[in-house]
Amino acid sequence: xxxxxxxxxxxxxxxxxxxxxxxxxxxxxxxxxxxxxxxxxxxxxxxxxxxxxxxxxxxxxxxxxxxxxxxxxxxxxxxxxxxxxxxxxxxxxxxxxxxxxxxxxxxxxxxxxxxxxxxxxxxxxxxxxxxxxxxxxxxxxxxxxxxxxxxxxxxxxxxxxxxxxxxxxxxxxxxxxxxxxxxxxxxxxxxxxxxxxxxxxxxxxxxxxxxxxxxxxxxxxxxxxxxxxxxxx
Amino acid sequence: xxxxxxxxxxxxxxxxxxxxxxxxxxxxxxxxxxxxxxxxxxxxxxxxxxxxxxxxxxxxxxxxxxxxxxxxxxxxxxxxxxxxxxxxxxxxxxxxxxxxxxxxxxxxxxxxxxxxxxxxxxxxxxxxxxxxxxxxxxxxxxxxxxxxxxxxxxxxxxxxxxxxxxxxxxxxxxxxxxxxxxxxxxxxxxxxxxxxxxxxxxxxxxxxxxxxxxxxxxxxxxxxxxxxxxxxxxxxxxxxxxxxxxxxxxxxxxxxxxxxxxxxxxxxxxxxxxxxxxxxxxxxxxxxxxxxxxxxxxxxxxxxxxxxxxxxxxxxxxxxxxxxxxxxxxxxxxxxxxxxxxxxxxxxxxxxxxxxxxxxxxxxxxxxxxxxxxxxxxxxxxxxxxxxxxxxxxxx
Numbered sequence: 001x002x003x004x005x006x007x008x009x010x011x012x013x014x015x016x017x018x019x020x021x022x023x024x025x026x027x028x029x030x031x032x033x034x035x036x037x038x039x040x041x042x043x044x045x046x047x048x049x050x051x052x053x054x055x056x057x058x059x060x061x062x063x064x065x066x067x068x069x070x071x072x073x074x075x076x077x078x079x080x081x082x083x084x085x086x087x088x089x090x091x092x093x094x095x096x097x098x099x100x101x102x103x104x105x106x107x108x109x110x111x112x113x114x115x116x117x118x119x120x121x122x123x124x125x126x127x128x129x130x131x132x133x134x135x136x137x138x139x140x141x142x143x144x145x146x147x148x149x150x151x152x153x154x155x156x157x158x159x160x161x162x163x164x165x166x167x168x169x170x171x172x173x174x175x176x177x178x179x180x181x182x183x184x185x186x187x188x189x190x191x192x193x194x195x196x197x198x199x200x201x202x203x204x205x206x207x208x209x210x211x212x213x214x215x216x217x218x219x220x221x222x223x224x225x226x227x228x229x230x231x232x233x
Numbered sequence: 234x235x236x237x238x239x240x241x242x243x244x245x246x247x248x249x250x251x252x253x254x255x256x257x258x259x260x261x262x263x264x265x266x267x268x269x270x271x272x273x274x275x276x277x278x279x280x281x282x283x284x285x286x287x288x289x290x291x292x293x294x295x296x297x298x299x300x301x302x303x304x305x306x307x308x309x310x311x312x313x314x315x316x317x318x319x320x321x322x323x324x325x326x327x328x329x330x331x332x333x334x335x336x337x338x339x340x341x342x343x344x345x346x347x348x349x350x351x352x353x354x355x356x357x358x359x360x361x362x363x364x365x366x367x368x369x370x371x372x373x374x375x376x377x378x379x380x381x382x383x384x385x386x387x388x389x390x391x392x393x394x395x396x397x398x399x400x401x402x403x404x405x406x407x408x409x410x411x412x413x414x415x416x417x418x419x420x421x422x423x424x425x426x427x428x429x430x431x432x433x434x435x436x437x438x439x440x441x442x443x444x445x446x447x448x449x450x451x452x453x454x455x456x457x458x459x460x461x462x463x464x465x466x467x468x469x470x471x472x473x474x475x476x477x478x479x480x481x482x483x484x485x486x487x488x489x490x491x492x493x494x495x496x497x498x499x500x501x502x503x504x505x506x507x508x509x510x511x512x513x514x515x516x517x518x519x520x521x522x523x524x525x526x527x528x529x530x531x532x533x534x535x536x537x538x539x540x541x542x543x544x545x546x547x548x549x550x551x552x553x554x555x556x557x558x559x560x561x562x563x564x565x566x567x568x569x570x571x572x573x574x575x576x577x578x579x580x581x582x583x584x585x586x587x588x589x590x591x592x593x594x595x596x597x598x599x600x601x602x603x604x605x606x607x608x609x610x611x612x613x614x615x616x617x618x619x620x621x622x623x624x625x626x627x628x629x
Contacts, residue, residue: 060531060621084619085535092533099624103528107243112235119235121533162532 005036013066026052028225037200041213044222058172096163100178102155104147111143114161123166133161153184173205189215241545255514262507263558265500267596275587283581286424288366289451315446329463332453334362343407357437375400375417387417391427515611527623536616543612551604555597
């Protein structure tokens with residue numbers, strides 16, 4: 001369900017790491033356009049640069065060179081580096097993140113974990129999203145449980161609810177099923193698919209699993225820091 | 234909605250033992266601090282009360298060591314020196330003097346006092362002038378002597394308790410084997426007078442073989458008069474010395490200041506140890522939650538939010554620790570007072586550790602300030618964690 005409004009546009013995005021005097025281009029001259037409501041997956045072997053790319057797209061890191069714009073607003077260009085504070089501002093207005101290691105706060109209940117982002121920032125127009133999201137993700141009956149008392153699949157659902165509580169435009173999922181078995185992985189992918197279909201959420205997912213990558217509208221592969229589109233629905 | 238306070242509080246519960254130990258450290262340092270401040274306050278108040286209860290500002294005594302003389306008045310003692318009673322008239326002539334009261338002190342060894350005997354203090358006094366100086370003296374039973382030559386005694390509250398005497402009973406002066414009739418028992422005053430037996434001055438002079446002699450002359454100075462000038466005038470009289478109770482107080486306070494410096498050093502060390510403990514606990518906690526803090530930043534927390542979160546943890550620890558420490562100090566202030574009394578060479582009667590609301594608030598404020606200072610570095614460090622580094626790391 002791709003629309004025509006550009007959500008993210010990357011032009012010649014490059015990220016170079018230095019190991020001593022050696023230059024390692026983790027992301028090399030990547031240009032990519034993701035529309036609002038798109039669901040893309042990025043696969044590739046370890047070290048291919050897929051996570052680095054997602055970090056750049058998700059404003060978790062500054063690129064070495066290249067341009068990045070979000071909904072037409074220029075974020076990085078001409079080597080401009082943003083401070084951690086500015087990056088945080090952009091992130092909390094635009095992105096939701098989920099990771100392989102769910103990173104739930106063990107001392108907070110499921111409900112408290114989901115509401116945690118609101119402690120720091122509440123996007124205007126978001127009300128009682130936590131309850132709705134837990135209902136949507138089938139986790140309402142677990143809202144008073146601690147993360148240690150629920151399964152891995154349930155933890156990732158909670159992490160999704162937490163990422164969604166401020167109604168982001170884009171959800172970045174870095175190996176969201178890396179710690180789950182096949183059944184739970186499919187369940188999570190279906191949740192992402194539903195969010196994409198029902199509320200028009202843009203989803204960018206990094207995965208090792210080619211089968212799960214098929215759930216996306218468009219599939220990309222990263223090799224040696226460069227990106228190739230390998231599938232389209 | 235979950236608040237930063239709830240997040241911080243729940244985090245402290247994660248490592249309960251560690252938080253508890255840090256809390257104990259803070260509580261102990263708060264205890265030491267408030268007890269020290271309480272001692273500072275209590276000792277001076279008790280000493281002032283002791284000196285005020287003497288009823289006079291100057292004492293005239295036969296020449297000798299003034300400190301010994303002062304201690305004798307406050308604590309009782311032996312090795313007394315005597316002066317002629319006629320000096321009373323010389324002093325009373327001075328325009329600055331409001332009242333005087335002559336006293337003949339005597340200390341007699343009483344083999345029945347305590348387990349292995351003790352010194353019993355007798356004060357020969359003139360009831361009229363003495364009671365005018367010590368207006369707080371009240372009788373539990375009976376009253377003053379019927380005659381200035383009578384063999385009658387008025388007993389302090391504790392002296393009567395110790396000897397189990399009531400009005401109408403007889404009491405024997407040890408060594409002298411002279412019987413006195415108890416005509417009055419004083420109410421408890423909380424001063425040295427409680428342990429003293431008072432007899433008429435004339436009788437005392439006869440019994441102890443000191444006709445026309447006294448040991449001390451209490452001098453009450455008129456209000457608004459410069460007592461230093463009077464002191465200088467009186468000290469010119471032959472064979473006598475003037476002890477100003479204000480000076481005595483200053484001297485005792487000077488002696489005590491050494492002890493205070495010691496205790497203050499201990500308090501500072503205790504606070505420093507607690508401070509290091511807080512820094513360590515919070516730093517460990519930040520280190521362990523490196524990834525979590527990074528994630529908080531991906532979900533919208535600004536560096537200042539993280540800083541506050543960590544600072545609140547310090548604040549919770551210090552508030553609870555401070556309140557516990559102060560509570561402990563309040564409960565144990567009597568015990569602390571007893572320990573200090575045991576250690577110090579001279580301690581006035583009454584509570585030595587006085588902790589009032591002001592001291593409580595000062596201590597809690599100091600503990601909080603120190604806690605917030607301790608939390609500064611860990612909180613700043615946590616605020617600087619970059620989410621990307623946190624996600625990449627394998628700590629936690």
